[in-house]
Amino acid sequence: MRNKKLLLFFAVVIILGVAGFYVTRIKQKSPSDEIVREIVPVMGSIKTFISCTGTVLPKNRLEIKPPVNGRIEDILVQEGEKVKTGQTLAWMSSTERAALLDAARGKGEEDLKYWEDTYKPIPLLAPIDAEVIVAKTQPGQTITTADAVLVLSDQLIVRAQVDETDIGKITPDMKAIITLDAYPDIKINSSVEHIYYESKTVNNVTIYEVDLTPREAPAFFRSGMNASVDFIEQGRENALLIPQDAVSKDNDENYVLVKQDNGKEPLKVSVKLGISDDKNVEIISGIKESDRIILKTKKYSLPKSSTTGSNPFMPSRRR
Secondary structure: OHHHHHHHHHHHHHHHHHHHHHHHHHHHHOOOOEEEEEEOOEEEEEEEEEEEEEEEEEOOEEEEOOOOOEEEEEEOOOOOOEEOOOOEEEEEEEHHHHHHHHHHHHHOHHHHHHHHHHOOOEEEEOOOOEEEEEOOOOOOOEEOOOOOOEEEEOOEEEEEEEEOOOHHHOOOOOEEEEEEOOEEEEEEEEEEEEEEEEEEEEOOEEEEEEEEEEOOOOOOOOOOOEEEEEEEEEEEEEEEEEEHHHOEEEOOEEEEEEOOHHHOOOEEEEOEEEEEOOOEEEEEEOOOOOOOEEEEEEOOOOOOOOOOOOOOOOOOOOO
16 A cells, blocks of 8 residues: 555655646747837837939020030139129131131231120120030130020929829929938928829830929039939827727727736727838827836747757767
């Protein structure tokens, strides 16, 4: 009888030991796969964007060409200079005047002075208030009526290329943010001035061009610069924001978990959502700024093995 009790005692000890070992292994192998933390809603601004690319171009590119064939005598302006309507930009001689001056120059200063006073040069005038964007012609160069001596621009704009799937969302006077590739840290506020009616095909994609006028064109604006354009589709200031991960969905209803006092289970509260971006979402109703929201995120970790396995295809050393 005593031997039976001893055997039963040892059997129970062995079973409890084995059970404890496996429970410990299970606990070690199955850690919690969620990270739970508390957050509070914040008041801030939120915007959604329609993004595309664009190019800096003159709104009105005006080429100053000579009325007759001849030779440039003097250029009075340089690139980047602002000019007024009627301002003289350059002086030129017709082919006949250039030939007379060259002949008179060989006879002496007196003859040259006579013909310079008698046969006046032709002025090239600015037809509009503008900025000189091209001034490569040098005095002494021969030109024809097809040659552009100077190029003027009344205003530099950005012409964006908008995909046909997004063009319906673009409206006149819509706000946009321009970022030049050459100056990626500078944001330039602008607005839509014109939406073109005719489409273009670029790399087998149908696009529509949209002209944007900067609120204040910076001094480093240059024609031909590449730019990124973000049209502000929706925007809200002083909105109640929480991370998108804090919102769950159940039966087409959005809800969040609100922490309760005294250690009670979190309360499932239905919320009405507004604008959302890549990270945050606007809460229109359901919670307050003082509420504490429970945010659960999944924990990702590589599996750990307590024993070192062996590869049957690897050669092993004979013992």
